Amino acid sequence: MKKITGIVAVLFMLSVPVAIHAQDSTSTVKKTGKAIKKGAKKVGNKTAEVASKGKAAVTDSKHKDKVGPDGETIYIDNHSKYYWIDDKGRRHYVTEAQLKDKPKDD
Template sequence: MKKILSIAAILAATSLTVPAFAQNSKVEKVGQDIKKGAKKAGNKTAEIASKGKSRVTDTEHKDKVGPNGENIFIDNHSRYYWVDDKGKRHYVTEGQLKDKPKD
């Protein structure tokens, strides 16, 4: 997925024709904007994929949430974890879990 986003970013950057008299700062800003957008899209894709996999393969804890209110999953080794906005798992102990607030 990162290769696809990288290729798309490169194609988008090369498709923007910049006149020879354009200032370097404009070109650098466009490049930075593309890089920033590609990184943001990649992080969101990783988050969605990781949370989707967790919902399918692991069980979600019904009564508890993480230290900052995150959804908690239980893997097949009975370990508790939550998924951050970059798709990374953060394992927590049972003592760090909090009761889920009532709606």
């Protein structure tokens, strides 16, 4: 009987570190959750950008001779306003004075 009690006690002591380690795995879950959230946000932004640029290409016209302040494609809406689309799919309206000449391709 003493041997069985001793064996059970040893097995119990060996199982305690496993339980402690299992409680520490929440940091792994948090890291994985943050990585998934970051990836989902990146995919959502890219989807919004592609959708906005696709809609603009169909409904609005592109300016042939001018680009935006940082070389972006300029679109002209039906109210003759100039805008470009950022990497999150948002429109940024610009004035004619902010437009730059399109660089010549050699």
